[in-house]
Amino acid sequence: MNVVSVEEGFERVFWDTVNKDPLNYYFFILDWTRQRDRTKILLTLEDERVIGSMLQYTAPGRRHSVAQIRGSRKAVEQLLGYTDFERVELQVPVDCEDIVLKRYKPWFKHVLILMRMKKGEENLQVKQAPVKLDPEDIEDIVNLMQGADSESWGDLDAEQQKLAWKEAYMLGIKQDNKLVSIGLTRFFEIGSNISAIATDKAYRDRGFATSIVSALAEEILKNSPPALIHVLSDNAPAVRVYSKAGFKPCKQYILIRT
Numbered sequence: 001m002n003v004v005s006v007e008e009g010f011e012r013v014f015w016d017t018v019n020k021d022p023l024n025y026y027f028f029i030l031d032w033t034r035q036r037d038r039t040k041i042l043l044t045l046e047d048e049r050v051i052g053s054m055l056q057y058t059a060p061g062r063r064h065s066v067a068q069i070r071g072s073r074k075a076v077e078q079l080l081g082y083t084d085f086e087r088v089e090l091q092v093p094v095d096c097e098d099i100v101l102k103r104y105k106p107w108f109k110h111v112l113i114l115m116r117m118k119k120g121e122e123n124l125q126v127k128q129a130p131v132k133l134d135p136e137d138i139e140d141i142v143n144l145m146q147g148a149d150s151e152s153w154g155d156l157d158a159e160q161q162k163l164a165w166k167e168a169y170m171l172g173i174k175q176d177n178k179l180v181s182i183g184l185t186r187f188f189e190i191g192s193n194i195s196a197i198a199t200d201k202a203y204r205d206r207g208f209a210t211s212i213v214s215a216l217a218e219e220i221l222k223n224s225p226p227a228l229i230h231v232l233s234d235n236a237p238a239v240r241v242y243s244k245a246g247f248k249p250c251k252q253y254i255l256i257r258t
Helices: 011-018 026-034 073-080 094-103 135-148 158-164 208-223 236-245
Strands: 002-005 039-046 049-058 065-071 088-093 108-117 131-133 169-175 178-185 192-199 227-232 248-257
Touching: 011 026, 011 039, 011 049, 026 039, 026 049, 026 065, 039 073, 049 073, 065 073, 073 094, 088 094, 094 248, 108 236, 135 158, 135 169, 135 178, 135 192, 169 208, 178 208, 192 208, 208 227, 208 236, 227 236
Parallel strands: 065 088, 192 227
Antiparallel strands: 002 039, 039 049, 049 065, 088 248, 108 227, 108 248, 131 169, 169 178, 178 192
């Protein structure tokens, strides 16, 4: 097996690989085309055939690096040798959990589900109409996200997120003169991912998350179907909300943070 960088003349090979299963390589495609200065992609070749790939990405507004690996167990094991990060959020195929745990002792480990909604599959339910948010709301958005799930979003920095979310379409619901539920996405031709949904713990079970997910999915399906969302498998309330709106499980990964 041979590990090469896409930058070393292997871009055509890269595109031939990711175009066969674009949802599986969703962030490979987006980061390589839109933020190449922050992105490195490695390919594992065997007899000139791609058997594995790894995305390395420096995330603005986060204190850890991001790495995603796809491919066979043999390729994943080899590509892990190229992850030399002190703090990393790492995503690998579910059948490679044991390989990852030999190398890392994570403080955060979950099964991550990618869910997809195609046009015509939606069951949108907007009972509380959200309002469009803008960059002036980002500090409130970050505070809400950190309060809702410190494990996932505790390291967010409001000032840096203003740059990271400059292209984001953000919706929120306000109650009692404060922001209590939010969601955001970005519109891309290959499909748009709802990258955050959060509701203040004191305002849950009122249908706010369902309304925001539905409103975001409605806009996505107008602009760049399909709609995508990632959810931790053990977050049963979120899985119910997304399923109720029309999202269906598509892929699963192991997600760790070191």
